[in-house]
Amino acid sequence: MPTFTQSGTGKFDYWLIDGVKSFSKIPANTLPSITVDMPIRLQVGNGYFGSTHITARHGKWLQRYQPDGCVATFIHKKLSTSGKILLLEEQGKIGLALRLNPDSALILKNIGDFFSVTTIYYKRSGLQGDEIGRYTGSSWATSPFIDRKR
Incomplete structure (x- = not known):
């Protein structure tokens, strides 16, 4: 299991996985107009x-499974599963419908050069x-495999 630490305690600081900010990636051209x-x-x-919101709003649910x-x-485990990538109506957000007990929705916001x-x-x-x-398979967290809609 990887080691999780924080880069700081401010709201724009990051959780790190083995010292790295990125938990995963969405490959270029998976989403409209995102070419990197x-x-x-x-x-x-x-x-x-972020993690503060998730703990405050969904902490009891999280505690049951983590x-x-x-x-x-928990986020690392979820990003290691498969599911659909959905473009949400809210500007700049996408949803990942992830399948692994429990089924869940992971909501990401486009911050410019990364999804938060x-x-x-x-x-x-x-x-x-x-x-x-x-996207499919347990390799998602390190090497995403994306089936693009045609």
Whole structure:
């Protein structure tokens, strides 16, 4: 299991996985008008995004599936699973519908040169958005495999 640390305690500081900011990436040309690989990062955040938000709003749910309550560990596990990539109606956000008990929705916001984890929550089905791709397999967290919609 990787080691998770924080780069600091401010809302724009990052959770690090083995000393690296990026937990994964979405490859270039997977999303409309994004022509470069986009890292996925987990920021410390506040009440509206990041690990602070996830703990405050979804902490009881998280504790059930990640007993130590470590948001970074849970996000890493979820990004190692497969699911759909959905383009959400809210400007600059995409959703990953991830399948691994528990089913969940991981919401990412485009910050410019990376996607920031806004939140994650239980979602059995029905995440609304246009499916623009699918990623599969346990290699997602280090080497994403994306099936692009044609």
